[in-house]
Structures are given as structure tokens and as C-alpha cells.
Amino acid sequence: MTIPTVEIKDDAVRLIDQTLLPAECRIREVKTKEEMWEAIRVLRVRGAPAIGVAAAGALAVEINRSSSVDSARLLEELEAAADYLATSRPTAVNLFWALERMRETGRRHRELPASELKKVLLAEARAILAEDREMGRALGEAGAELIPEGSGVLTHCNAGSLATAGFGSALSVIYVARERGKSFRVFADETRPLLQGARLTAWELGREGVDVTLICDNMAAWLMKTGKIDLVITGADRVAANGDGANKIGTYGVALLARAHNIPFYMAWPSSTLDLSLASGDQIPIEERPAEEITIIGGTRLAPEGVKTCSPAFDVTPGELIAAHVTERGIIRPPYAENFRRVFAAEQGLE
Numbered sequence: 001m002t003i004p005t006v007e008i009k010d011d012a013v014r015l016i017d018q019t020l021l022p023a024e025c026r027i028r029e030v031k032t033k034e035e036m037w038e039a040i041r042v043l044r045v046r047g048a049p050a051i052g053v054a055a056a057g058a059l060a061v062e063i064n065r066s067s068s069v070d071s072a073r074l075l076e077e078l079e080a081a082a083d084y085l086a087t088s089r090p091t092a093v094n095l096f097w098a099l100e101r102m103r104e105t106g107r108r109h110r111e112l113p114a115s116e117l118k119k120v121l122l123a124e125a126r127a128i129l130a131e132d133r134e135m136g137r138a139l140g141e142a143g144a145e146l147i148p149e150g151s152g153v154l155t156h157c158n159a160g161s162l163a164t165a166g167f168g169s170a171l172s173v174i175y176v177a178r179e180r181g182k183s184f185r186v187f188a189d190e191t192r193p194l195l196q197g198a199r200l201t202a203w204e205l206g207r208e209g210v211d212v213t214l215i216c217d218n219m220a221a222w223l224m225k226t227g228k229i230d231l232v233i234t235g236a237d238r239v240a241a242n243g244d245g246a247n248k249i250g251t252y253g254v255a256l257l258a259r260a261h262n263i264p265f266y267m268a269w270p271s272s273t274l275d276l277s278l279a280s281g282d283q284i285p286i287e288e289r290p291a292e293e294i295t296i297i298g299g300t301r302l303a304p305e306g307v308k309t310c311s312p313a314f315d316v317t318p319g320e321l322i323a324a325h326v327t328e329r330g331i332i333r334p335p336y337a338e339n340f341r342r343v344f345a346a347e348q349g350l351e
């Protein structure tokens with residue numbers, strides 16, 4: 001829980017380079033918007049909340065380094081840098097949410113001298129980071145009751161400290177349940193093609209002393225059938241107004257399996273993941289990843305050169321398959337359209 005996934009300094013954002021885990025836990029200093037774009041695109045920093053925090057930090061650092069002495073000019077640079085970073089990955093709404101919050105902060109302080117504006121933007125990026133940690137902790141507190149003593153918990157991808165500024169979402173629920181003295185067992189799907197479950201979740205949970213067992217994605221059905229799984233909990237990259245939630249590719253399949261075995265499926269996320277502007281998950285843009293991520297693993301080619309591939313990075317689980325959404329505002333059950341509006345509409349400016 002204390003893993004420094006993202007830190008914001010005055011002249012750089014410091015990230016754990018997640019492409020190197022679990023072999024190596026190396027910090028990478030990201031100093032420019034171009035470096036941050038690359039870091040997000042190749043998943044050095046990944047996980048919806050972490051991407052938002054890192055991008056906000058990169059914007060603040062970029063503006064802090066600018067030689068412009070004129071605030072209007074700085075604001076133009078801020079808008080251009082935010083537009084650019086917004087093209088790094090399309091699905092996790094936290095990225096756009098954090099960029100918008102930085103733009104808005106800039107606009108609100110347009111009258112300040114340039115040196116003060118720079119400080120305000122750095123402070124805002126750090127506030128986004130701090131709030132993400134708080135939301136992670138709070139949603140863990142809210143969701144811990146969903147994990148019964150002695151249960152088997154399945155998770156998919158990595159929705160832990162590494163995916164956020166700390167604590168995580170799905171894994172925060174697990175951390176708080178364990179802190180409350182519950183004993184249970186976590187199964188981590190390896191999560192092909194990029195193996196976030198094997199490389200990151202197994203590493204992170206093991207480091208925290210949580211009882212974790214790694215399985216291949218195609219084993220989940222059998223574990224459910226043989227009674228080893230009592231609930232599924234994942235994170236989310238974008239949740240629409242009707243409760244549909246996008247998460248790492250394979251999540252939808254796991255949710256269908258859970259329904260077939262009468263096992264509850266939960267999604268855990270901070271409110272920066274909610275996109276009430278989308279009526280349903282059908283409108284969530286799904287990122288397509290390069291062929292090499294399927295055809296080559298660890299430098300070894302597994303498929304013939306030139307084979308056609310299809311590699312959506314995310315899928316959308318319909319709200320009907322989700323027993324509850326776990327947020328920093330509590331556990332939210334269906335009907336989602338109505339209950340999301342009641343819990344979140346005011347803070348999203350829709351009331």
C-alpha cells in the first residue's frame with residue numbers, strides 16, 4: 001500500500017516503470033509531456049486512476065519548466081499540453097477528468113502572475129494525487145464487508161496500489177478486509193496479453209503478505225465450478241450512467257462466468273472513473289492495442305509473422321451482471337441510473 005507508484009516533484013514526475021515488474025522495481029523520472037505520453041502509451045504507468053494522476057503531474061511539471069513569463073501564454077501551453085496528453089490512451093476516463101481539472105484550475109487563476117500560476121498548478125496536481133489515495137482508502141473501507149471470512153476472491157488485471165496513487169480500488173477492498181482480521185484467499189487471473197495479473201497483482205499482493213494464487217485466465221470457470229471462488233471484484237476504467245463498466249479485456253467474460261455460477265461480481269472504483277455523460281457502456285471508446293502484444297511475449301515470437309490480430313484492451317460489463325459498485329461514497333446497488341444520480345450528480349455538476 002506504500003508503493004510510490006506516482007510522485008510529483010517540481011521538475012519531474014517519478015513513476016515505477018511497470019513494464020519492468022516483477023523483475024525490477026525501478027523508478028523512472030518523466031520530465032516532459034512527450035515522455036509522459038510515451039509512459040502512458042506503453043503502460044509504464046497504467047491503471048485508470050494512476051494515469052490521471054501522472055498526466056496531471058506531467059502538465060504541472062511542463063508548465064513549471066516553461067520560460068514564458070506571461071500567464072496568458074502559460075495557459076495556452078497548458079491547453080496544448082492537455083490536448084496532447086489526451087491522445088495517449090482513450091478508455092480510462094480518469095485521464096480526461098484529471099486533464100480537465102488542471103485546465104479548469106488554470107482558467108480559474110488566469111489573473112495570477114506566471115510564477116504564482118505555476119505553483120497553483122503544481123499544488124492542484126498534488127491535490128489530485130492526495131485525493132486519489134483518500135478515495136482508494138475510503139472505497140476499501142466501504143467494500144471490505146463484501147468479503148466473507150474464509151472466502152475465495154477472484155480478481156482480474158491489476159486494480160491495486162500500482163494502478164492508483166496508493167491503496168488501489170479492488171485491491172484496497174482486499175487490503176482493508178485483511179486489516180480487519182479476515183482471512184481469505186485471492187486468485188489473480190494472469191490477464192493476457194500484457195499479464196498485469198501475473199506481473200503486477202501477484203507481485204503487489206505477495207509484497208503485502210496477502211494469500212494470492214495465480215491462475216491462467218482460462219481456469220476461472222473451473223475454479224468457480226469447483227467451489228473455490230465466492231466473489232469476484234475488479235476495478236474499472238470508465239463507468240457509464242446506467243452502471244455498465246469498462247475494465248481490462250476479459251472482465252466481461254469473468255462476469256458472465258460469475259453469473260452462470262451464481263457468484264456475485266463487484267466493480268470497485270473512485271468517482272473519477274464515473275462518466276455520467278455517457279448513457280451506457282456502448283459509448284465507451286475501446287482502445288485497440290498493437291499486434292506484437294499478442295504475438296510476442298518477453299521477446300519470443302509465439303505466432304507467425306504477419307498473422308492478423310484483434311486486440312481490444314478493454315471490454316464492457318453490462319450493469320445487469322454487476323451485483324454492486326463499490327465507491328468512496330459507499331456500496332451502490334441497482335438500479336444504477338437512479339442511484340448514481342442520487343449519490344454523484346451534484347458533484348459532477350449535473351444538478
Ligand code: MRU
Nearest residue numbers: 046047048159163169235236248
Ligand atoms: O491497460 P491497463 O493496465 O491500464 O488496464 C487497467 C485496468 O483495466 C484496471 O483494472 C483499471 O484501470 C482499474 S485500476 C484501479
